[in-house]
Each structure stands twice: as C-alpha cells, then as structure tokens.
Amino acid sequence: xxxxxxxxxxxxxxxxxxxxxxxxxxxxxxxxxxxxxxxxxxxxxxxxxxxxxxxxxxxxxxxxxxxxxxxxxxxxxxxxxxxxxxxxxxxxxxxxxxxxxxxxxxxxxxxxxxxxxxxxxxxxxxxxxxxxxxxxxxxxxxxxxxxxxxxxxxxxxxxxxxxxxxxxxxxxxxxxxxxxxxxxxxxxxxxxxxxxxxxxxxxxxxxxxxxxxxxxxxxxxxxxxxxxxxxxxxxxxxxxxxxxxxxxxxxxxxxxxxxxxxxxxxxxxxxxxxxxxxxxxxxxxxxxxxxxxxxxxxxxxxxxxxxxxxxxxxxxxxxxxxxxxxxxxxxxxxxxxxxxxxxxxxxxxxxxxxxxxxxxxxxxxxxxxxxxxxxxxxxxxxxxxxxxxxxxxxxxxxxxxxxxxxxxxxxxxxxxxxxxxxxxxxxxxxxxxxxxxxxxxxxxxxxxxxxxxxxxxxxxxxxxx
Numbered sequence: 513x514x515x516x517x518x519x520x521x522x523x524x525x526x527x528x529x530x531x532x533x534x535x536x537x538x539x540x541x542x543x544x545x546x547x548x549x550x551x552x553x554x555x556x557x558x559x560x561x562x563x564x565x566x567x568x569x570x571x572x573x574x575x576x577x578x579x580x581x582x583x584x585x586x587x588x589x590x591x592x593x594x595x596x597x598x599x600x601x602x603x604x605x606x607x608x609x610x611x612x613x614x615x616x617x618x619x620x621x622x623x624x625x626x627x628x629x630x631x632x633x634x635x636x637x638x639x640x641x642x643x644x645x646x647x648x649x650x651x652x653x654x655x656x657x658x659x660x661x662x663x664x665x666x667x668x669x670x671x672x673x674x675x676x677x678x679x680x681x682x683x684x685x686x687x688x689x690x691x692x693x694x695x696x697x698x699x700x701x702x703x704x705x706x707x708x709x710x711x712x713x714x715x716x717x718x719x720x721x722x723x724x725x726x727x728x729x730x731x732x733x734x735x736x737x738x739x740x741x742x743x744x745x746x747x748x749x750x751x752x753x754x755x756x757x758x759x760x761x762x763x764x765x766x767x768x769x770x771x772x773x774x775x776x777x778x779x780x781x782x783x784x785x786x787x788x789x790x791x792x793x794x795x796x797x798x799x800x801x802x803x804x805x806x807x808x809x810x811x812x813x814x815x816x817x818x819x820x821x822x823x824x825x826x827x828x829x830x831x832x833x834x835x836x837x838x839x840x841x842x843x844x845x846x847x848x849x850x851x852x853x854x855x856x857x858x859x860x861x862x863x864x865x866x867x868x869x870x871x872x873x874x875x876x877x878x879x880x881x882x883x884x885x886x887x888x889x890x891x892x893x894x895x896x897x898x899x900x901x902x903x904x905x906x907x908x909x910x911x912x913x914x915x916x917x918x919x920x921x922x923x924x925x926x927x928x929x930x931x932x933x934x935x936x937x938x939x940x941x942x943x944x945x946x947x948x949x950x951x952x953x954x955x956x957x958x959x960x961x962x963x964x965x966x967x968x969x970x971x972x973x974x975x976x977x
Contacts, residue, residue, distance in 0.1 A: 520618030522561030524582035536588040542631025546675025547575035575672040583613040589633035594703035594775030605635025645688035662972025663761040666696035666784040703775035709829035739838030744830040748842040754781020759816040760853035766890030770801030772818040795883035863919030878908035895931040932961035
C-alpha cells in the first residue's frame with residue numbers, strides 16, 4: 513500500500529444483470545429506525561468516483577440504499593450452496609446482505625458494492641438479517657490491517673448505525689446495530705458453482721464460467737497443461753493460483769480467518785466475510801479463531817489445506833464441463849504455487865531480497881522455529897527483523913545475515929517500540945471506548961497507525977489476477 517488508490521470518475525457497469533435471473537433474487541433493504549453515519553472510506557470512494565457525496569447523499573445510498581445512477585435498479589441477493597465445516601448445505605445464499613452496485617475503477621477493474629446487515633432476504637432462514645455495530649467495527653479493523661499487510665482483501669466502505677437493539681449469543685445483549693457496505697472485486701463464490709452443479713443447471717454453469725473469465729481476467733494455464741484451452745480448466749487454474757497466494761498472504765500476515773467454508777471463497781481470490789477472525793498472538797499452527805471450531809479444522813496452520821480442499825470442491829462442480837485429468841493437473845499446482853507465494857511474501861514483509869525458493873524456504877522454516885521458541889507475536893517478529901536487522905545467534909539469525917536488505921529502516925517508524933497490531937485485547941479496548949462512551953477516536957487513531965504501517969511496507973509482491 514505505497515499510496516492512496518488513484519482517483520477515478522464514477523463509471524457504473526452492472527454486468528451481473530446479464531445473469532441476474534438465475535444467480536440471485538431482487539430484494540429490498542430493511543427500513544431502519546435511524547441512520548447515523550459512523551465510517552466512510554474516502555480513500556476508496558475516490559477510486560470509484562463516489563468521494564464527492566455529502567453526508568446526506570452518502571446516507572441515502574449506503575443507509576437507505578437508494579440506487580446509484582446508472583446502476584442496479586434493485587439490490588440482488590445472490591444464490592449459492594456450500595460446504596460448511598465440510599458438511600454440504602444447499603440452504604444458503606445472501607441471508608443478511610445483497611449486491612448493491614457495480615462500477616469500474618480507473619484501471620478498468622470491475623468492483624462491487626455489497627452489504628452486510630441490510631435486512632432479511634429469501635435466504636435468511638431464521639436469521640434477522642442484521643449486523644451488530646461491534647461486528648462492523650471488527651470488520652473495519654480486519655480489512656484495514658489486511659490491506660496494510662498486502663493481502664488481497666475487500667475494503668470496508670461504509671458503516672451506518674441503524675438504531676436497533678440486537679440479541680446475540682456471542683456478545684453482551686442487547687447490542688447496537690449497523691449496516692455495512694464493502695467494496696470488493698466480485699461476489700461469485702465457489703458455492704455459486706456448487707449450487708448449479710447440484711441442481712444440474714449445466715447451461716448456467718457454463719455461462720457462469722464464461723462470466724467469471726470475462727469479469728475477472730487472469731493468466732492462461734502453463735503451456736504444457738492439459739486442456740489449457742477449455743474455459744472450465746482455465747478458470748480452475750486461475751482460482752488455484754489466486755487461492756494459493758491468498759493462503760500464503762494470510763500466513764505471513766499471522767491472520768486466522770476462522771470460517772473457510774466454500775460459500776466464503778471468492779473466485780477472485782479476495783479475502784472477505786469477516787466474522788470470528790483473529791490475529792495469532794504467537795506462531796501456533798493450532799490456534800483457532802472461532803469458538804465453535806472445536807476440531808481445529810480452520811486453525812492457523814491448516815488454512816492452506818482448507819483452501820486447497822475448497823479448490824477441489826470447485827473442480828468437482830466443474831466436472832460436467834471438463835474431463836477429470838485437466839482439472840486434477842490444475843489442483844496439483846496448488847502446493848508449489850503456495851510455497852512460491854509464501855517465500856515471496858515472507859521476504860517482502862521482512863524487507864530483504866529473495867535468494868530463491870530453496871534458500872527462502874529454509875529461512876521461513878527457521879523463522880517459524882524462532883517465533884515458536886521466542887513466543888514473539890508475528891507482527892513483532894517481522895518488525896524486529898525488518899531489513900535484515902537484529903539477526904540473532906540462532907539458526908534464523910545465521911540465515912538472515914546472508915540476505916541483502918531490500919527496504920530501508922531509517923524512518924522513525926522503524927525505531928518505535930512496536931508496530932500497530934489488532935490482537936483481541938486491542939480490539940476489545942477499541943470497542944469498549946465506542947460502546948461505553950461513544951468515543952470513536954481510538955478507532956480513528958488505530959486506522960491511522962495501520963495505514964502508516966502500510967505506507968512503510970510499500971507495494972505488496974505480485975498477486976495473481
């Protein structure tokens with residue numbers, strides 16, 4: 513994140529209307545008793561030409577959900593299935609959110625505005641379709657920190673407090689309510705393909721592959737890949753590349769998503785849908801974020817495995833469109849791609865020049881051992897050794913001393929006692945100030961610190977498109 517996103521004019525492009533009849537259901541936003549703007553992301557609003565809105569117009573579009581000019585005339589709740597903790601659930605879909613608008617940024621990339629907590633839909637099941645204000649604050653912190661750490665993530669675009677009292681079993685109730693808008697690169701999930709596969713809607717399945725390839729363009733498979741000219745095979749290769757990189761990005765960030773179900777996997781490779789997330793307080797592969805993840809299925813160290821498993825479910829859903837062998841060949845690339853991405857991102861965060869995958873892998877393994885032995889939180893470890901400094905006497909220090917620095921550490925930021933972090937105690941402290949005193953200054957200060965970290969880290973390494 514070396515600089516703010518580049519400003520661009522508002523360029524509406526509701527492409528999803530071409531498949532809207534079978535990918536979603538038109539819905540209406542809830543009529544909330546109050547609309548108090550609490551958060552607006554002007555950095556990213558400028559990137560899609562919406563930063564000029566005054567508070568009244570902002571609230572009209574992102575609280576009352578009046579349609580944006582030239583965009584979707586009515587929100588669309590998307591339909592999908594999914595594996596939830598490896599159990600297949602056909603009774604899913606956007607249950608407390610919807611796709612509100614689509615537009616292009618200055619580089620021509622299609623971006624979506626989607627919601628969380630905007631009311632009930634046909635897919636709400638027994639839910640109230642609402643979001644707690646605490647959940648919205650947590651999502652601000654998660655997306656800001658992940659963006660700073662170079663992770664391909666959705667952006668928290670807007671938070672409006674809505675004046676309702678909500679009852680939840682996992683936080684003190686009644687609690688305050690909000691509606692959140694996120695800016696992201698698409699809302700097509702692995703579960704979107706699973707639904708069409710199970711319902712045997714093969715024509716729609718092929719159409720969704722075509723839509724995805726056109727909307728989220730990427731590289732072609734390797735020249736020796738079987739079936740490399742087939743649309744379904746091309747798509748699987750691209751998703752494998754993106755999710756291998758995403759898994760590596762989470763690990764280097766020390767981040768635990770918590771709920772890696774196939775309905776939470778965006779085929780654009782973008783991290784999104786933040787619920788019980790946590791940053792690992794130390795390098796512990798067994799650390800889990802969700803209190804209900806009793807078997808550790810989505811533990812910190814099992815995240816790469818989980819994303820590969822999800823890619824395998826996409827391959828199964830694509831079987832009506834391709835032979836097995838080309839799909840398996842695409843899946844076999846996940847491991848090597850993950851290792852390459854892990855090394856690329858690890859050396860980037862350390863601020864050192866890569867010495868190749870073999871040497872970098874040895875460095876990563878030594879770093880993991882050093883973090884386990886020292887008990888240092890990952891963010892403190894990377895901060896301490898930025899630019900190759902403070903190489904100790906252990907195996908990691910010996911290897912680190914052989915690396916050339918790729919980033920300067922002269923800025924006063926790197927002389928501070930510690931980098932900004934969002935471990936659970938810090939999250940709770942920020943929320944307590946809001947909940948008890950309606951004091952948002954702690955959140956504002958934390959976001960400013962996080963963005964400064966992003967500026968210091970600079971542009972993240974290549975992320976597959």
